[in-house]
Amino acid sequence: MIDPAAPASAPAPGLQRAGARLPIAEYSRRLWERRWFAVAYANASNSVGYERSFLGQAWQLLTPLLNIAVYYLIFGLLLHTNRGVPNYIAFLSVGVFVFSFCQTSLTSGAQAITGNLGLVRALQFPRAVLPLSTTLVALLRLLYSLIVIVPILLISGEPVTWRWLELLPAIFLQALFCLALSFTVARIAARVPDTTQILPFVSRVWMYMSGVMYSVQVFAQGHASWVSSVLTLNPGSVYLQLARHAVLVGSPAPLNTWLIAAAWAFGGLAVSYLYFWRGEDQYGNV
Amino acid sequence: MSDALIDRPAADETEAHEAVAPETVAPEPTVVVSDLHLLNRIIGKGRRGGGAAAAARRLLLREQAPGQRSVHAVRGVDFTAYRGEAIGLIGPNGSGKSTLLRAVAGLMAPAQGAVWTRGQASLLGVSAAMMGGMSGDDNIVLGCLAIGMTPAEIAEEYESICEFADIGEFVHLPMNTYSSGMGARLRFAIAAARVPDILLIDEALATGDARFRRRSEQRIHELREEAGTVFLVSHGLTIIRETCTRVIWLEDGRIVLDGPPDAVVDAYVERHENGDRPPARRAARARR
Numbered sequence: 001m002i003d004p005a006a007p008a009s010a011p012a013p014g015l016q017r018a019g020a021r022l023p024i025a026e027y028s029r030r031l032w033e034r035r036w037f038a039v040a041y042a043n044a045s046n047s048v049g050y051e052r053s054f055l056g057q058a059w060q061l062l063t064p065l066l067n068i069a070v071y072y073l074i075f076g077l078l079l080h081t082n083r084g085v086p087n088y089i090a091f092l093s094v095g096v097f098v099f100s101f102c103q104t105s106l107t108s109g110a111q112a113i114t115g116n117l118g119l120v121r122a123l124q125f126p127r128a129v130l131p132l133s134t135t136l137v138a139l140l141r142l143l144y145s146l147i148v149i150v151p152i153l154l155i156s157g158e159p160v161t162w163r164w165l166e167l168l169p170a171i172f173l174q175a176l177f178c179l180a181l182s183f184t185v186a187r188i189a190a191r192v193p194d195t196t197q198i199l200p201f202v203s204r205v206w207m208y209m210s211g212v213m214y215s216v217q218v219f220a221q222g223h224a225s226w227v228s229s230v231l232t233l234n235p236g237s238v239y240l241q242l243a244r245h246a247v248l249v250g251s252p253a254p255l256n257t258w259l260i261a262a263a264w265a266f267g268g269l270a271v272s273y274l275y276f277w278r279g280e281d282q283y284g285n286v
Numbered sequence: 287m288s289d290a291l292i293d294r295p296a297a298d299e300t301e302a303h304e305a306v307a308p309e310t311v312a313p314e315p316t317v318v319v320s321d322l323h324l325l326n327r328i329i330g331k332g333r334r335g336g337g338a339a340a341a342a343r344r345l346l347l348r349e350q351a352p353g354q355r356s357v358h359a360v361r362g363v364d365f366t367a368y369r370g371e372a373i374g375l376i377g378p379n380g381s382g383k384s385t386l387l388r389a390v391a392g393l394m395a396p397a398q399g400a401v402w403t404r405g406q407a408s409l410l411g412v413s414a415a416m417m418g419g420m421s422g423d424d425n426i427v428l429g430c431l432a433i434g435m436t437p438a439e440i441a442e443e444y445e446s447i448c449e450f451a452d453i454g455e456f457v458h459l460p461m462n463t464y465s466s467g468m469g470a471r472l473r474f475a476i477a478a479a480r481v482p483d484i485l486l487i488d489e490a491l492a493t494g495d496a497r498f499r500r501r502s503e504q505r506i507h508e509l510r511e512e513a514g515t516v517f518l519v520s521h522g523l524t525i526i527r528e529t530c531t532r533v534i535w536l537e538d539g540r541i542v543l544d545g546p547p548d549a550v551v552d553a554y555v556e557r558h559e560n561g562d563r564p565p566a567r568r569a570a571r572a573r574r
């Protein structure tokens with residue numbers, strides 16, 4: 001909190017208030033100047049994250065593979081949520097990988113400020129670098145996971161088509177949305193430390209609502225119309241559907257799904273960036 | 287213009303020393319601190335009621351978490367620093383030296399009062415960006431990016447950073463294989479690569495051998511000439527005497543004395559070496 005009684009004008013010409021929040025344009029310019037730092041910091045934290053395990057970087061691929069195996073066992077073989085889905089293993093794999101990008105952004109975004117307090121307390125730079133960097137790490141993991149996803153798709157009998165290229169805009173929009181998510185939770189978690197404890201529940205509920213292991217369209221039939229509109233507006237399921245329409249056999253993604261995806265991405269990013277920026281001068285006081 | 291060297295009467299002792307007139311004709315203020323109060327938020331250890339439901343309620347109702355307290359680390363500090371000064375901050379542990387530096391660097395918002403600076407003040411704190419699992423050269427790149435250098439500038443400075451750190455082939459090994467002195471050298475070399483307007487150093491010279499200490503003192507001297515103003519927090523009173531042109535003595539978040547190094551350090555030593563602690567300090571200890 002800035003004391004309102006403090007002098008508003010500089011005591012001598014040329015002096016600026018230390019730690020004052022910069023105007024949004026200047027802030028964004030400095031954020032752009034630090035883009036290489038965001039990339040380097042993302043790379044460094046990604047590689048350091050695995051250094052204490054025997055298998056090292058291999059976990060980037062093993063973790064999602066194991067996840068798919070577990071979900072397939074429980075939802076495909078035991079609970080039969082695969083009704084109405086022709087190629088369930090491919091459907092599930094795409095769902096798990098794409099949704100885990102959102103999930104990772106959410107949980108690591110909450111750590112963006114609180115997990116880097118040393119940095120926040122020592123160096124002056126636009127703090128938006130940190131959520132940007134955690135989102136980049138999550139994006140990097142999604143891209144790595146394509147190494148696993150493509151063989152699964154091919155082995156389970158999905159043909160390679162031009163429509164696979166739709167993955168590029170789909171992932172791009174999802175990345176913007178995930179960045180928005182990180183900005184939002186980064187500020188909340190910096191203010192309320194307990195956010196980290198509560199997020200796993202939020203992210204699990206969100207996963208069950210997003211149709212990672214079942215088809216939202218099939219499920220929505222036979223429910224009230226508001227249920228189906230909540231399910232189709234939910235950004236988690238929107239990005240899943242775009243990815244699935246791109247790589248699985250079937251109809252192309254409807255235009256309104258693309259529009260909802262773009263609205264969440266650009267609208268969410270604009271709002272969350274402003275929200276994050278407004279907290280800028282308080283992050284060091286955590 | 288006011289004197290660069292201001293003596294303050296201490297709370298209970300130490301009369302003002304002779305103020306020396308500043309050598310420059312019109313000293314240019316670089317840092318103005320006025321009536322500064324800083325609070326350090328502390329989240330209580332071992333507090334109860336940390337369940338998910340309680341957390342949810344706090345999230346929704348924006349309640350303060352139980353056990354959250356603040357420590358009033360700096361309580362009403364005023365001073366003005368001028369171009370060309372190297373100011374030493376001394377005081378016992380917990381007197382607010384590091385917190386004050388963080389506020390000057392703009393890393394912390396004041397609870398009351400304000401800090402004004404000419405240009406950007408940078409804390410020599412690059413170590414926070416560096417990662418022990420990565421090699422020295424990767425860390426040089428990461429550290430330099432963290433303090434705001436561009437890739438082109440880093441390529442230009444890389445050789446001189448290695449040379450200054452003087453760690454030889456170790457630069458290709460992970461930093462967690464370094465001795466503490468080598469780590470400190472590399473960190474100082476990176477941090478000193480860019481000349482900030484106002485340089486803030488917090489205990490950075492505590493480690494490192496005599497040769498490195500001499501060279502870093504030399505570098506601080508250069509930075510002071512290029513940069514403008516240097517702040518140095520240290521418990522090493524010899525370093526303070528040798529490198530600083532002015533010393534501020536903090537105790538319990540307040541300035542006890544502000545003046546020429548020898549005078550302030552002598553008074554500080556006299557009080558603390560004799561074990562004669564001020565009453566306020568004793569009371570604070572009893573509370574803990």
